[in-house]
Amino acid sequence: MTNPLTGIAHMLGHPFIRYAFFAGSGVAVAAGLTGYFLVLRAQVFTADALSHVAVAGAMAALAFGFDARLGLFVATTGVALGMGLIGQRGKPDDVTIGSVFAWILGLGVLFLTIYTRSRSTSNSTAGITVLFGSVFGLSSSQALLAAVVSAGVVGALLLVARPLLFATVDEAVARARGVPVTALGLGFLALAAVTAAEATQVVGALLLLGLVAAPAGAARRLTTRPYRAMWLSALLGLAAMWAGLGLSYEVPALPPSFAVVAVAAGIYLVAAAAPAVRRSARRRRSRATAAPATGSLELDSQAAARTVM
Amino acid sequence: MIPAHVAAQGAGVPLSWDLAQDIRQLFEFHFMVNAFRAGTVVAIAAGLLGWFMVLRSQSFAGHTLAVAGFPGAAGATLIGVNPAWGFFGFCGAGAAAIAAVPRARSGTQGGGFSEESAAIGTVQALALACGFLFITLYRGFLNGVNALLFGTFLGITDGQVWVLVGVAALIVVALALGGRLLLFASVDPDVAAARGVPVTALGVAFLLLLGFAAAGASQITGSLLVFALLVVPAATAQRMCARPAWSIGLSVGIALVVTWLGLSAAYYSSYPIGFFVTTFAFAAFAATHLATAVARGRRSRQAP
Numbered sequence: 001m002t003n004p005l006t007g008i009a010h011m012l013g014h015p016f017i018r019y020a021f022f023a024g025s026g027v028a029v030a031a032g033l034t035g036y037f038l039v040l041r042a043q044v045f046t047a048d049a050l051s052h053v054a055v056a057g058a059m060a061a062l063a064f065g066f067d068a069r070l071g072l073f074v075a076t077t078g079v080a081l082g083m084g085l086i087g088q089r090g091k092p093d094d095v096t097i098g099s100v101f102a103w104i105l106g107l108g109v110l111f112l113t114i115y116t117r118s119r120s121t122s123n124s125t126a127g128i129t130v131l132f133g134s135v136f137g138l139s140s141s142q143a144l145l146a147a148v149v150s151a152g153v154v155g156a157l158l159l160v161a162r163p164l165l166f167a168t169v170d171e172a173v174a175r176a177r178g179v180p181v182t183a184l185g186l187g188f189l190a191l192a193a194v195t196a197a198e199a200t201q202v203v204g205a206l207l208l209l210g211l212v213a214a215p216a217g218a219a220r221r222l223t224t225r226p227y228r229a230m231w232l233s234a235l236l237g238l239a240a241m242w243a244g245l246g247l248s249y250e251v252p253a254l255p256p257s258f259a260v261v262a263v264a265a266g267i268y269l270v271a272a273a274a275p276a277v278r279r280s281a282r283r284r285r286s287r288a289t290a291a292p293a294t295g296s297l298e299l300d301s302q303a304a305a306r307t308v309m
Numbered sequence: 310m311i312p313a314h315v316a317a318q319g320a321g322v323p324l325s326w327d328l329a330q331d332i333r334q335l336f337e338f339h340f341m342v343n344a345f346r347a348g349t350v351v352a353i354a355a356g357l358l359g360w361f362m363v364l365r366s367q368s369f370a371g372h373t374l375a376v377a378g379f380p381g382a383a384g385a386t387l388i389g390v391n392p393a394w395g396f397f398g399f400c401g402a403g404a405a406a407i408a409a410v411p412r413a414r415s416g417t418q419g420g421g422f423s424e425e426s427a428a429i430g431t432v433q434a435l436a437l438a439c440g441f442l443f444i445t446l447y448r449g450f451l452n453g454v455n456a457l458l459f460g461t462f463l464g465i466t467d468g469q470v471w472v473l474v475g476v477a478a479l480i481v482v483a484l485a486l487g488g489r490l491l492l493f494a495s496v497d498p499d500v501a502a503a504r505g506v507p508v509t510a511l512g513v514a515f516l517l518l519l520g521f522a523a524a525g526a527s528q529i530t531g532s533l534l535v536f537a538l539l540v541v542p543a544a545t546a547q548r549m550c551a552r553p554a555w556s557i558g559l560s561v562g563i564a565l566v567v568t569w570l571g572l573s574a575a576y577y578s579s580y581p582i583g584f585f586v587t588t589f590a591f592a593a594f595a596a597t598h599l600a601t602a603v604a605r606g607r608r609s610r611q612a613p
Binding site: 214 | 363366368369372376424426427428429430431432433434435437438439441442445446454455458459533534536537540541544579580581583584585586587588590591594
């Protein structure tokens with residue numbers, strides 16, 4: 001591994017790595033964009049609930065002998081639309097969401113038990129795969145499906161980005177201007193549900209919050225302009241995915257989903273610390289310029305004090 | 310200590326029609342007595358702190374603290390120390406991390422809240438990812454993961470019960486001393502701050518206690534289902550009754566009943582305890598919502 005380029009070429013020589021990067025990139029961009037709106041609309045807890053619903057859905061499908069993906073999509077979309085419909089009458093509070101998803105996860109545990117019992121071997125790896133993902137285990141068709149679905153989510157989200165942003169920032173005005181706020185909210189929840197189901201296959205149900213919350217939170221720390229933050233969120237998600245996958249390939253002891261989430265959390269930490277560091281650097285610089293002026297002119301130090309503030 | 314037939318099929322003792330004999334059988338084995346002791350202590354702590362958590366609408370933070378127990382236990386197993394250290398260490402660290410995020414003010418529009426929730430979500434994902442790393446590094450442990458995440462009542466030792474009793478005592482004493490102030494600071498932070506109540510310090514202390522309660526509860530229900538004991542009894546109690554003292558008592562009572570029923574059902578059936586505890590808790594929650602909705606409908610029909 002002396003030349004990094006040959007190292008990367010060697011890494012991409014493995015088909016399973018290519019599939020992982022292919023599917024992972026799509027999911028990361030979709031999660032980054034969805035995550036930005038989820039953070040903006042203060043619905044991160046909803047994403048948390050969806051991730052738990054995804055577990056229950058996949059387990060139920062496995063227990064009754066269906067494909068796990070079917071259960072994932074049906075459960076997340078169904079619950080998301082249900083929450084959205086309840087939200088029309090009175091926004092479901094955190095407590096209601098929490099109580100419902102605690103119970104749904106309890107059902108998931110029941111299904112997991114039924115599944116592991118029926119297979120006679122004490123095989124619990126299916127549960128682990130749903131909970132923590134298996135990006136290096138994707139087949140070419142699975143990777144293609146993940147990429148296509150993610151592209152669909154990204155396309156749909158970009159199409160409604162402008163009215164959705166309007167409806168998020170000022171719901172009352174948007175409604176008065178004729179924006180279909182309710183339909184937009186429902187549609188967005190459905191998109192978030194599809195993203196959650198897709199991300200479950202890559203990083204696992206329990207870790208998808210890292211792809212949704214961390215890049216979006218970091219982007220909002222770095223810029224206040226909505227479109228720039230939206231793209232930055234997608235870009236940071238992609239960077240975390242690539243860096244995580246590469247890291248996990250280099251250090252086999254690190255599972256890929258851990259590496260991806262750890263990089264995403266690291267990006268958020270840096271972004272959260274950056275403004276504070278910049279502020280203290282600016283203060284130090286202005287103090288350095290103010291220092292020789294202290295004795296000579298009062299006006300100068302006042303101006304320096306103003307720049308500090 | 311655990312009888313062979315119980316260990317073999319993960320409980321599942323035949324149930325007879327004689328209730329007295331069933332109850333006697335329930336306490337026949339020492340491990341089951343310990344499970345009831347631990348469950349009782351945990352339910353009291355979770356019912357108390359969960360009530361304040363719901364009042365302060367910090368469910369997301371509470372859920373994050375709850376799952377922080379998973380990497381704690383996995384990490385402790387990896388380096389070979391008592392899991393209790395891992396549970397309480399990681400939940401305490403999670404509480405400190407969340408406390409470092411500025412608390413959103415309900416008055417401010419959007420920005421503050423979303424910032425806080427993004428940070429909490431990141432902490433939660435990172436905690437779970439660390440847990441996954443630890444169990445991958447410690448290979449033989451993989452079969453115990455489900456117990457860690459979804460709970461088990463087998464094999465609770467006397468030592469664990471005493472640790473839980475100590476933590477619960479700490480929580481009860483702390484709430485007895487500072488409960489009134491915490492209530493004031495939760496209901497109206499601005500007025501409380503103006504009256505000289507240390508609102509920020511109380512918030513941090515509360516998060517730490519919540520972390521400890523979550524750590525204790527996750528030893529029974531598993532990290533992912535702690536919520537069933539923290540949020541559901543409290544939410545049900547607050548719906549039933551508006552007076553703080555009665556409501557707190559109800560919350561503890563519901564948590565206790567749910568835990569006892571869950572333990573008994575898991576003992577006599579062959580399904581995991583996490584499923585029963587969440588189902589009983591949710592049944593109470595749904596029934597209360599239905600009852601209050603019906604009562605409100607009747608009142609509004611009588612009113613005109």
